[in-house]
Amino acid sequence: MIKKFIYLEWKAFTRSASFGTNLAMKILIGFLMAYFSLVFIAIGVGAFYVLKKMKLEPLVTVNQFLIYYFLLDLLIRLMMQGIPVLNIRPLLVLPFKKPTIVHFSLGKTALSFFNWVHALFFVPFSIVLILEGYDVTSILLWNLGVFALIYINNFLNIILSNIDKLFVVFVGLLLGLGAAQYYKLFDITLFTTPFFHGLYASKILFLIPVIVLIGLYVFTFKYFKNNLFLDAGLSKKEDIATTENLSWLNQFGTLGTFLKNDIKLIKRNKRSKTTILMSFIFLFYGLIFFGNSHQPPVMHIFAGIFVSGGFLFVFGQFVPSWDSSYYQLMMTQNIPYRGYITSKWWLVVIATFVSTILASFYLFYGLETYLTIVVGAIYNIGVNSHLVLLGGAFTKTPIDLSSSSGAFGDKKAFNVNAMLLTLPKLLLPLLLYWTGLHFGDKTLGLALVAGAGVLGFIFRNKVFSIIEKRYKVEKYSTILAYKQKN
Amino acid sequence: MIQVNQLSKTYNETTVLNINNLEIPKGQSFGLVGNNGAGKTTFFSLLLDLIQPSTGNIINNDIQVNSSENWKSFTASFLDESFLIGYLTPEEYFYFIGDLRHQNKADVDALLAQHEEFFNGEILKNKKYLRDLSKGNQKKVGIIATLIGNPEVIILDEPFANLDPTTVSRLKKIIKELADNPNVTVLVSSHDLQHTVEVCDRIVALNKGEVVKDIQTSKETLQELEAFFAV
Numbered sequence: 001m002i003k004k005f006i007y008l009e010w011k012a013f014t015r016s017a018s019f020g021t022n023l024a025m026k027i028l029i030g031f032l033m034a035y036f037s038l039v040f041i042a043i044g045v046g047a048f049y050v051l052k053k054m055k056l057e058p059l060v061t062v063n064q065f066l067i068y069y070f071l072l073d074l075l076i077r078l079m080m081q082g083i084p085v086l087n088i089r090p091l092l093v094l095p096f097k098k099p100t101i102v103h104f105s106l107g108k109t110a111l112s113f114f115n116w117v118h119a120l121f122f123v124p125f126s127i128v129l130i131l132e133g134y135d136v137t138s139i140l141l142w143n144l145g146v147f148a149l150i151y152i153n154n155f156l157n158i159i160l161s162n163i164d165k166l167f168v169v170f171v172g173l174l175l176g177l178g179a180a181q182y183y184k185l186f187d188i189t190l191f192t193t194p195f196f197h198g199l200y201a202s203k204i205l206f207l208i209p210v211i212v213l214i215g216l217y218v219f220t221f222k223y224f225k226n227n228l229f230l231d232a233g234l235s236k237k238e239d240i241a242t243t244e245n246l247s248w249l250n251q252f253g254t255l256g257t258f259l260k261n262d263i264k265l266i267k268r269n270k271r272s273k274t275t276i277l278m279s280f281i282f283l284f285y286g287l288i289f290f291g292n293s294h295q296p297p298v299m300h301i302f303a304g305i306f307v308s309g310g311f312l313f314v315f316g317q318f319v320p321s322w323d324s325s326y327y328q329l330m331m332t333q334n335i336p337y338r339g340y341i342t343s344k345w346w347l348v349v350i351a352t353f354v355s356t357i358l359a360s361f362y363l364f365y366g367l368e369t370y371l372t373i374v375v376g377a378i379y380n381i382g383v384n385s386h387l388v389l390l391g392g393a394f395t396k397t398p399i400d401l402s403s404s405s406g407a408f409g410d411k412k413a414f415n416v417n418a419m420l421l422t423l424p425k426l427l428l429p430l431l432l433y434w435t436g437l438h439f440g441d442k443t444l445g446l447a448l449v450a451g452a453g454v455l456g457f458i459f460r461n462k463v464f465s466i467i468e469k470r471y472k473v474e475k476y477s478t479i480l481a482y483k484q485k486n
Numbered sequence: 487m488i489q490v491n492q493l494s495k496t497y498n499e500t501t502v503l504n505i506n507n508l509e510i511p512k513g514q515s516f517g518l519v520g521n522n523g524a525g526k527t528t529f530f531s532l533l534l535d536l537i538q539p540s541t542g543n544i545i546n547n548d549i550q551v552n553s554s555e556n557w558k559s560f561t562a563s564f565l566d567e568s569f570l571i572g573y574l575t576p577e578e579y580f581y582f583i584g585d586l587r588h589q590n591k592a593d594v595d596a597l598l599a600q601h602e603e604f605f606n607g608e609i610l611k612n613k614k615y616l617r618d619l620s621k622g623n624q625k626k627v628g629i630i631a632t633l634i635g636n637p638e639v640i641i642l643d644e645p646f647a648n649l650d651p652t653t654v655s656r657l658k659k660i661i662k663e664l665a666d667n668p669n670v671t672v673l674v675s676s677h678d679l680q681h682t683v684e685v686c687d688r689i690v691a692l693n694k695g696e697v698v699k700d701i702q703t704s705k706e707t708l709q710e711l712e713a714f715f716a717v
Binding site for chain 1: 534535536537538558559561563565566568569570571572573574575577578581582583585586587612613614615618
């Protein structure tokens with residue numbers, strides 16, 4: 001029976017629309033995965049000696065930070081780890097036992113990248129510990145406990161992913177705990193370290209996470225099994241619709257028509273709504289770089305671009321895929337292509353502008369820092385906004401907006417490909433800024449980046465013509481690709 | 487109105503459509519019948535420049551559809567649900583299409599009022615997004631949306647499928663009214679011979695991409711077609 005499932009999964013994987021077209025992307029991801037695996041292993045091996053050098057007891061120190069490790073892990077999972085959806089509906093009436101279907105769905109999640117990636121750190125770390133003379137049995141039990149906790153996160157993610165607001169709660173919790181510890185108000189690790197260290201020190205404490213894991217699995221299993229009906233877990237959530245006129249946009253003519261539609265698109269679909277949240281998080285990206293003397297100054301422009309460009313990167317990247325489900329309609333309506341592209345461009349520009357205003361809290365770090373962000377915004381508006389639209393002509397991955405199904409629905413909005421596509425858009429300003437720094441000072445660097453932005457803005461019409469032409473050339477293959485959404 | 491020249495579409499050496507010459511005069515109501523895979527949807531997709539012809543071309547009111555986009559201003563179509571915007575309410579969808587065809591809200595409202603019976607109280611003011619409507623109700627929205635802005639060419643692919651019997655007879659009435667208008671050319675495809683015969687002046691049957699019958703509708707048409715498709 002399981003064989004049949006694996007057969008189906010394999011077919012689904014190899015025949016998905018994105019598999020063929022994005023082979024280059026898959027290879028790139030493969031390289032990145034290999035790279036990060038090596039980094040993880042290196043950290044696992046090196047952590048012991050580095051901590052030792054810092055005159056800290058390695059195992060205790062690791063145990064101290066495990067609470068943050070697990071919280072962060074859960075957060076990343078909530079954001080990125082999709083719930084593998086078996087195509088369950090057609091299986092219900094076939095001679096499969098329900099428990100088999102559920103066990104397989106859950107079992108599949110256990111093999112996820114998000115679980116085994118941890119082994120890359122913990123296994124080498126443990127081997128070093130054993131080689132350094134720690135008790136073998138205790139280390140093994142400690143590992144058992146840690147992996148039970150990792151899998152607890154795995155199943156928590158499955159159960160919790162249906163609750164939208166939880167993500168924000170966890171971000172708040174993590175930031176709050178971190179801040180409290182940093183300012184020495186409250187140190188959670190004082191309470192959690194004895195437990196994590198107990199996994200090693202006592203021979204029975206590991207049973208707690210293992211038992212919790214078993215309990216959680218049983219709970220998840222029952223929850224899914226009970227929801228395995230068309231009108232329960234497999235049902236579509238229907239929203240109560242409200243008609244909005246947004247008539248104040250009428251004054252902008254065709255542009256207003258499209259903007260109205262885009263606003264509704266963002267507001268009413270889970271996937272696009274997440275982009276707003278993401279662009280908000282991007283606002284704080286600069287905190288890593290500014291006021292941090294460990295980062296090379298050339299990275300400041302990197303942050304400058306990111307702070308205002310969140311929306312550009314997470315939404316703009318997928319134009320026109322947002323309209324993929326009704327692309328045929330768009331292609332048969334009385335629509336000038338240019339009007340369509342222009343409206344998307346305005347949307348990105350408005351969002352960049354708003355982000356720049358919101359980012360004014362960076363003035364706290366001084367005028368120069370904020371200036372970097374403004375320059376980043378100019379570059380985003382002048383150059384990157386065109387680049388994402390141009391890239392859009394080649395993005396032929398349809399977006400299924402309506403994937404708001406019940407317990408089995410895959411609702412993850414964020415994907416790795418999106419992040420990869422942003423890299424080229426960052427290298428050019430980085431190069432310009434570096435040139436400026438190298439041959440002059442900061443001001444020259446900023447001027448070069450801003451200049452590139454202004455130039456892009458001046459030649460806007462020319463660039464739009466190129467983009468328009470590209471979209472027309474790609475029209476038929478785009479329509480074809482968007483048809484294969486299922 | 488519509489002139490088809492040497493049109494063919496080939497996928498991997500399989501010809502799915504091959505029409506040498508076909509002329510649809512202005513004001514005609516044109517029915518396209520055929521089995522699955524006969525090339526009905528392919529023909530409509532070519533007419534709407536959604537796919538590229540392998541050879542030949544289609545001229546819609548003096549405009550060659552794959553070289554100019556000007557046909558879009560007088561052509562309206564509904565092929566399938568991918569012509570609907572799922573996250574809009576029906577009203578918003580109608581106004582959106584209205585905006586694109588330069589109709590104001592009042593024009594659209596007038597048209598909707600005219601077709602209230604067709605909607606059967608299941609479409610307007612129902613607090614549902616299009617994605618949550620049933621297939622049949624989605625179809626109703628798509629069909630009425632093609633009427634916005636008085637288009638001269640209306641293309642409907644399988645309009646009768648998925649509709650309940652009452653709605654089918656109401657839809658027939660709507661199409662007949664359109665057919666009576668000498669300025670409107672209606673193109674309808676269907677599997678249902680009887681419905682097509684009832685609403686169309688002329689019927690073309692396709693089989694494996696070739697025109698196999700081209701008849702002006704008369705009393706004997708239905709029998710003739712049934713005899714042709716009965717094997």
